[in-house]
Amino acid sequence: MDNWVKCVDMALLNEPTISSNGVIRPTYLEVDLSCLAENYRALCDAVAPAKVMPILKANAYGHGLVAVARHMASLGAPYLGVAYLEEGIMLREAGVTTPILVMGGILGNQTPLFLAHDLTLTASSVEKLQQIDAAARQMGVRAKVHLKIDTGMERIGVHYYNAASLLEAALACEHCEVEGIYSHFANADAARLESAYTQLGRFEEVLSFYEKRGLPPPPLRHMANSGGILQMPESWFDMVRAGILLYGHYPSASAARTVAVRPCLTWKSRVVYFKVVQPNHAVSYGSAWQTDHMVRVVTIPAGYGDGYFRRMSGRAQVIIRGKRYPVVGRICMDQMMVNIEWDSAYNGDEVILLGSVGDTAVTLEEMAEWAGTIPYEVLTNINTRVPRIYVMRDT
Ligand SMILES: *Cc1c(COP(=O)(O)O)cnc(C)c1O
Numbered sequence: 001m002d003n004w005v006k007c008v009d010m011a012l013l014n015e016p017t018i019s020s021n022g023v024i025r026p027t028y029l030e031v032d033l034s035c036l037a038e039n040y041r042a043l044c045d046a047v048a049p050a051k052v053m054p055i056l057k058a059n060a061y062g063h064g065l066v067a068v069a070r071h072m073a074s075l076g077a078p079y080l081g082v083a084y085l086e087e088g089i090m091l092r093e094a095g096v097t098t099p100i101l102v103m104g105g106i107l108g109n110q111t112p113l114f115l116a117h118d119l120t121l122t123a124s125s126v127e128k129l130q131q132i133d134a135a136a137r138q139m140g141v142r143a144k145v146h147l148k149i150d151t152g153m154e155r156i157g158v159h160y161y162n163a164a165s166l167l168e169a170a171l172a173c174e175h176c177e178v179e180g181i182y183s184h185f186a187n188a189d190a191a192r193l194e195s196a197y198t199q200l201g202r203f204e205e206v207l208s209f210y211e212k213r214g215l216p217p218p219p220l221r222h223m224a225n226s227g228g229i230l231q232m233p234e235s236w237f238d239m240v241r242a243g244i245l246l247y248g249h250y251p252s253a254s255a256a257r258t259v260a261v262r263p264c265l266t267w268k269s270r271v272v273y274f275k276v277v278q279p280n281h282a283v284s285y286g287s288a289w290q291t292d293h294m295v296r297v298v299t300i301p302a303g304y305g306d307g308y309f310r311r312m313s314g315r316a317q318v319i320i321r322g323k324r325y326p327v328v329g330r331i332c333m334d335q336m337m338v339n340i341e342w343d344s345a346y347n348g349d350e351v352i353l354l355g356s357v358g359d360t361a362v363t364l365e366e367m368a369e370w371a372g373t374i375p376y377e378v379l380t381n382i383n384t385r386v387p388r389i390y391v392m393r394d395t
Pocket residue numbers: 055057103184224225226227241242243244245251
């Protein structure tokens with residue numbers, strides 16, 4: 001038997017998840033840090049000599065921003081990626097010193113905060129780059145900047161056909177260190193990769209600017225997300241940006257599974273109530289589900305207020321004592337009911353909402369199907385009322 005070390009994300013102590021005597025809410029996420037490390041190393045091996053930037057936006061895809069960031073830093077991640085300034089500041093305030101790229105669009109009044117926290121800025125237009133340069137001059141610091149090229153996503157970034165103006169302007173910035181240049185795929189996880197290769201070709205064309213000038217390109221050229229990592233080795237350049245793959249999931253059903261990764265998260269709860277429901281009695285709001293014979297029904301203290309989508313009513317299943325059972329009636333904000341027919345379950349029994357126990361699993365992919373969405377949204381929807389507990393194999 002492996003030994004496990006457990007700890008609670010201290011950042012969550014402000015949330016109503018832990019009562020004052022230290023008893024943790026029965027509904028929690030268990031995050032396996034050893035598994036995250038294995039996935040990270042598998043990605044590093046797959047794309048070497050390119051480097052891997054773990055993407056930690058949206059609370060590290062639900063796994064917990066600060067804990068995952070510290071773990072990745074301890075594994076030697078050269079760079080961390082987040083979407084928002086506030087996520088970057090949270091990491092700096094938690095003592096994370098690894099370089100952090102903020103990938104989202106920025107507003108002028110945010111620039112001093114970026115610089116004060118040594119966060120790397122995404123410059124997505126000439127105007128924004130010049131704003132950054134001016135702010136850095138004023139503060140007497142050098143801004144670390146990655147230039148963002150839009151090659152077909154139409155989200156942020158200077159269009160590939162206008163990119164020379166941004167690259168040119170960057171050469172003239174005296175208070176910026178342009179250490180990276182990047183672009184983002186819209187379709188690298190698709191079965192057909194024509195449009196992704198069109199984007200890649202546009203990015204390569206933009207990069208040829210440096211060769212034509214006899215200049216070295218910025219040292220960190222990056223483009224690949226999880227789809228690109230799996231399907232387009234030509235897109236790895238100096239670094240890849242690994243999001244969903246790091247957490248052990250594939251970006252789409254059709255993407256080639258060229259790197260083996262495993263899910264690292266289990267969403268657990270406990271039976272909090274047991275009862276027998278007589279025939280022809282309805283369960284939960286709207287009386288949308290009704291018994292036609294006598295059944296045993298247990299109540300679980302989790303609901304859509306935790307991010308367990310209400311849309312999954314009538315479809316979702318959970319695991320109790322190694323067996324899957326249907327959630328019946330409407331999922332409530334804080335509770336839901338499970339029909340165990342005439343099997344046994346007791347107060348305090350463990351319930352798996354997502355993840356596996358033994359060889360029985362509720363997969364993220366099927367949960368996404370029940371909720372009518374994609375795995376990414378299921379993960380990021382699990383909110384901060386659910387405590388994260390970290391476990392690590394003690395080696
Ligand atoms: C979210 C994001 C990624 C990671 O995407 P995955 O599909 O989860 O790997 C990479 N780059 C940018 C710019 C992103 O916004």
